[in-house]
Amino acid sequence: MPTVLLVDDQQDLLDVVSEGLTQRGYQVLTAKDGVEGLTQAVEAQPDCIVIDVKMPGLNGNQLVLVLRGDPATSHIPLVMLTALAQERDQFIGIATGADQYLIKPQPPSKIHEAIQAALALTEGERAARLQHLAEAPEYPQ
Numbered sequence: 001m002p003t004v005l006l007v008d009d010q011q012d013l014l015d016v017v018s019e020g021l022t023q024r025g026y027q028v029l030t031a032k033d034g035v036e037g038l039t040q041a042v043e044a045q046p047d048c049i050v051i052d053v054k055m056p057g058l059n060g061n062q063l064v065l066v067l068r069g070d071p072a073t074s075h076i077p078l079v080m081l082t083a084l085a086q087e088r089d090q091f092i093g094i095a096t097g098a099d100q101y102l103i104k105p106q107p108p109s110k111i112h113e114a115i116q117a118a119l120a121l122t123e124g125e126r127a128a129r130l131q132h133l134a135e136a137p138e139y140p141q
Helices: 011-023 034-044 060-069 087-096 108-120 123-135
Strands: 003-007 027-031 048-051 078-082 100-103
Touching: 003 011, 003 034, 011 027, 011 108, 027 034, 034 048, 034 060, 048 060, 048 108, 060 078, 060 087, 078 087, 078 108, 087 100, 100 108
Parallel strands: 003 027, 003 048, 048 078, 078 100
Antiparallel strands: none
């Protein structure tokens, strides 16, 4: 049973998504902000992390950068689940290192699909995609 860490400052979303993923066989951990999410990621080493972008303190994009930069967590698949729906937001989320980017609201079935896709991505595929993004010209303003 995969362990998923949900990081979001909205308790109602944590509750709904946690319940939906638990029903699909996941063990679910939750964190209410980026700092707590980082601590739990390092300590629990979940199989996947689902992260909101807009959080106080350490936001989701910052959390992704820290997780990808730490050898202890760089291998963990990351899914962004956020209300930020602009193409630029999606580009930034993927460019910082997220494996999947979902726009809220999403039913637990879609979150499950994104987690499965992120889990299926190998470290080599992830590294190649990040290298390609690093070589791409900056996103237009």
